[in-house]
Amino acid sequence: xxAYGIAIHGGAGTVSRAxxxxxxxxxxxxxxxxxxxxxxxxxxxxxxxxDAVIEAIVILEDSYLFxxxxxxxxxxxxxxxxxxxxxxxxxxxxxxxxxxxxxxxPIKLAHTVMTKTKHVLISGEQATEFAKDHNLEIExxxxxxxxxxxxxxxxxxxxDKVQLDHDExxxxxxxxxxxxxxxxxxxxxxxxxxxxxxxxxxxxxDTPLIGIGTYANNDSCAISCTGHGEFFxxxxxxxxxxxxxxxxxxxxxxxxxxxIHKELPALGGRGGLIGIDKHGHIVMPFNTKGMYRGLKSxxxxxxxxxxx
Amino acid sequence: xxAYGIAIHGGAGTVSRAxxxxxxxxxxxxxxxxxxxxxxxxxxxxxxxxDAVIEAIVILEDSYLFxxxxxxxxxxxxxxxxxxxxxxxxxxxxxxxxxxxxxxxPIKLAHTVMTKTKHVLISGEQATEFAKDHNLEIExxxxxxxxxxxxxxxxxxxxDKVQLDHDExxxxxxxxxxxxxxxxxxxxxxxxxxxxxxxxxxxxxDTPLIGIGTYANNDSCAISCTGHGEFFxxxxxxxxxxxxxxxxxxxxxxxxxxxIHKELPALGGRGGLIGIDKHGHIVMPFNTKGMYRGLKSxxxxxxxxxxx
Numbered sequence: 001x002x003a004y005g006i007a008i009h010g011g012a013g014t015v016s017r018a019x020x021x022x023x024x025x026x027x028x029x030x031x032x033x034x035x036x037x038x039x040x041x042x043x044x045x046x047x048x049x050x051d052a053v054i055e056a057i058v059i060l061e062d063s064y065l066f067x068x069x070x071x072x073x074x075x076x077x078x079x080x081x082x083x084x085x086x087x088x089x090x091x092x093x094x095x096x097x098x099x100x101x102x103x104x105x106p107i108k109l110a111h112t113v114m115t116k117t118k119h120v121l122i123s124g125e126q127a128t129e130f131a132k133d134h135n136l137e138i139e140x141x142x143x144x145x146x147x148x149x150x151x152x153x154x155x156x157x158x159x160d161k162v163q164l165d166h167d168e169x170x171x172x173x174x175x176x177x178x179x180x181x182x183x184x185x186x187x188x189x190x191x192x193x194x195x196x197x198x199x200x201x202x203x204x205x206d207t208p209l210i211g212i213g214t215y216a217n218n219d220s221c222a223i224s225c226t227g228h229g230e231f232f233x234x235x236x237x238x239x240x241x242x243x244x245x246x247x248x249x250x251x252x253x254x255x256x257x258x259x260i261h262k263e264l265p266a267l268g269g270r271g272g273l274i275g276i277d278k279h280g281h282i283v284m285p286f287n288t289k290g291m292y293r294g295l296k297s298x299x300x301x302x303x304x305x306x307x308x
Numbered sequence: 309x310x311a312y313g314i315a316i317h318g319g320a321g322t323v324s325r326a327x328x329x330x331x332x333x334x335x336x337x338x339x340x341x342x343x344x345x346x347x348x349x350x351x352x353x354x355x356x357x358x359d360a361v362i363e364a365i366v367i368l369e370d371s372y373l374f375x376x377x378x379x380x381x382x383x384x385x386x387x388x389x390x391x392x393x394x395x396x397x398x399x400x401x402x403x404x405x406x407x408x409x410x411x412x413x414p415i416k417l418a419h420t421v422m423t424k425t426k427h428v429l430i431s432g433e434q435a436t437e438f439a440k441d442h443n444l445e446i447e448x449x450x451x452x453x454x455x456x457x458x459x460x461x462x463x464x465x466x467x468d469k470v471q472l473d474h475d476e477x478x479x480x481x482x483x484x485x486x487x488x489x490x491x492x493x494x495x496x497x498x499x500x501x502x503x504x505x506x507x508x509x510x511x512x513x514d515t516p517l518i519g520i521g522t523y524a525n526n527d528s529c530a531i532s533c534t535g536h537g538e539f540f541x542x543x544x545x546x547x548x549x550x551x552x553x554x555x556x557x558x559x560x561x562x563x564x565x566x567x568i569h570k571e572l573p574a575l576g577g578r579g580g581l582i583g584i585d586k587h588g589h590i591v592m593p594f595n596t597k598g599m600y601r602g603l604k605s606x607x608x609x610x611x612x613x614x615x616x
Binding site: 077092093094098099117118119120121122123124125126127129130200201202203204205209210211212215229230233234235236239240243244247248267 | 385400401402406407425426427428429430431432433434435437438508509510511512513517518519520523537538541542543544547548551552555556575
């Protein structure tokens, strides 16, 4: 039987074990488990890896726990600017959105860009208009309101500090993502984020950039990244792992470990990623104190965790 | 003596030889020559590759001939949305802007993002605000007005067609870029574009994406791409060439030929690129009928051309 499986993340960061109460950890784990379990069922029934990836990410976007969709942080102007990307490994098709507001599920919007347009990346208010034109769910400002996020923003505003969500006191992390391999041997990946707290100037991170934060290729692997986006961009992380596998004959594990534990730290970059190869091998390296993550595969593997 | 040199492009496309009058070809060649000559002088005097790259691109942005800066095409909404990126190969620092309006030289803005912020990519109206905050030149709508461009947009609007500048009748091409190696052995690259005629939804192409349309690494090469951006994104073109050199031990020429003449056509992608490696070898492959291009190096090489 051909292997299949799903891995997901809810962001990497420097959350401290001390500040993570038991019930909070359980809430995160329960949501992660629900997301990968649903996606795994889809794969088990013969569904596609791209559908499984989107299904898992929608669950994480709809949770207030993660910095994506509903749980997105506030920008400097008090708005929400979300980024997302999806890619499928068979024909290397991809879709992505940057700086969209009010769209309930940016990952669905990215998928719509992939399937309904000739573009890969669209952005800003016009991308929100595109979402409306394609009957995607739009939510009010209230939907995205969250007391913790709001206070986090106010605090950052007072200090005039642009920050990653996980620079904060560790209560909430940034970015969600999923990678999957289906029974047909097709790989897919997706990533979604609410960006940086108090971010200015329409900053775009690595999440919506194909080959950087998100990449899938049936000949190598599917990757979804989380961390300090600027460093991931400069290191072209997702494509670099694929290139090491294709040109350097490294395994997914060797390639991803070198990038996360050598290349990125050399630049000063912190974060992690999840990856799956065509044989169903799953990796989840990170160079931070923790990464919200989970996986389930046809090899009877199942795991959900936060810390090392 | 260590080699140094500069290569530039003014876009790849399907211009037809028949429609290229002698004086038009001369106007293009004269501007290209002025751009690489200025940049070469900078390198010759010991200036940095990043300064040479910006100098060349500013000249091309200031010309009405190319689809970048002054010569940018019209979006669906009748505005100009410009993208640009720069990268230096020593410390892998990069800066980029997407969908900015009214900024005279988007390449200078990208450089300012690289040198004055912790970000790599900023976008939209807020990026224009950033330009004002940093005293970059802002121009009026009239500055960007051009009768040919305006009619081109009106025609596309009537046909409801989003198009690359070079889908048009070949009078003007899209995108400008430069790559350089300086006496210190530092590589740099930059790219700037006015995007697609009648483009909608805040579409972003490959130009401002580090690792895709623009990349530089002292260990491998500096690359600037031009062509149908969506395909360049899916193939992660610029980083792929660097990866082939580093992991697959291919030369710049082998790597860039494979990408432009095999990988991209397999996806259906048209375009070209310019590249320079740490030894000063310059390549300029394209799979279109022509590419505006020029080069000058310390090896007594000098060339300016449009067709094959």
